[in-house]
Amino acid sequence: MQSLTTLGLKLPSDPRWVNIAEMNLADILIDHAFCEQKAASSCISLIVRYPDKEKLVETLTPVVAEEWGHFQRVLKEMRKRGIKLTHKRKDEYVEKLQNCLQKTGDYKVRLMEQLLLCALIEARSAERFKLLSENIADESLKKFYHELMISEAGHYRNFIELAEEYTPKEMVRKRWLEFLEQEAEIMKNLEVRKDRFH
Numbered sequence: 001m002q003s004l005t006t007l008g009l010k011l012p013s014d015p016r017w018v019n020i021a022e023m024n025l026a027d028i029l030i031d032h033a034f035c036e037q038k039a040a041s042s043c044i045s046l047i048v049r050y051p052d053k054e055k056l057v058e059t060l061t062p063v064v065a066e067e068w069g070h071f072q073r074v075l076k077e078m079r080k081r082g083i084k085l086t087h088k089r090k091d092e093y094v095e096k097l098q099n100c101l102q103k104t105g106d107y108k109v110r111l112m113e114q115l116l117l118c119a120l121i122e123a124r125s126a127e128r129f130k131l132l133s134e135n136i137a138d139e140s141l142k143k144f145y146h147e148l149m150i151s152e153a154g155h156y157r158n159f160i161e162l163a164e165e166y167t168p169k170e171m172v173r174k175r176w177l178e179f180l181e182q183e184a185e186i187m188k189n190l191e192v193r194k195d196r197f198h
């Protein structure tokens with residue numbers, strides 16, 4: 001399976017997070033549902049914004065379906081437990097990452113930034129699903145999170161490959177390493193909250 005190293009992440013999640021998450025499953029499932037919804041809509045907006053990028057459209061179209069499938073499955077897990085989707089919460093982790101994006105008029109760079117941002121979120125999500133699948137007691141959720149870990153790790157690779165398709169590899173590599181440092185810094189300073197997936 002994906003180790004932290006293959007995912008590239010510089011800082012492991014706070015070990016307290018998984019216990020806090022398990023004690024607050026309802027909140028975590030709700031937040032997770034919104035993360036899946038957002039993952040699907042980010043892919044749709046990339047497809048809408050870059051219709052001329054054949055590989056991007058081809059790669060991300062099935063990812064939209066997968067993310068939407070994840071959303072449906074989280075809803076099902078919620079229904080089983082009598083949990084309802086409430087209003088959307090502020091996603092501090094993603095907002096902080098978005099603030100790291102280079103502001104540039106160069107559309108090629110903007111595309112690379114967007115793709116690497118998605119890759120980072122996928123990598124961190126895969127790491128969190130791994131933690132949940134290894135530590136949570138509920139057997140059906142354990143299995144579900146294990147499947148999600150594999151799926152999100154695959155998406156992480158999809159986004160890196162797409163970035164390399166449209167930008168020189170050395171440029172992607174350099175920016176990716178920088179991004180990983182920025183992400184680690186964000187994670188280090190992010191409060192571990194009982195109602196957030198990230």
Ligand SMILES: [Fe+2]
Binds near residue numbers: 036039066067070152
């Ligand atoms: Fe997903």
Ligand SMILES: [Fe+2]
Binds near residue numbers: 039067
């Ligand atoms: Fe994903």
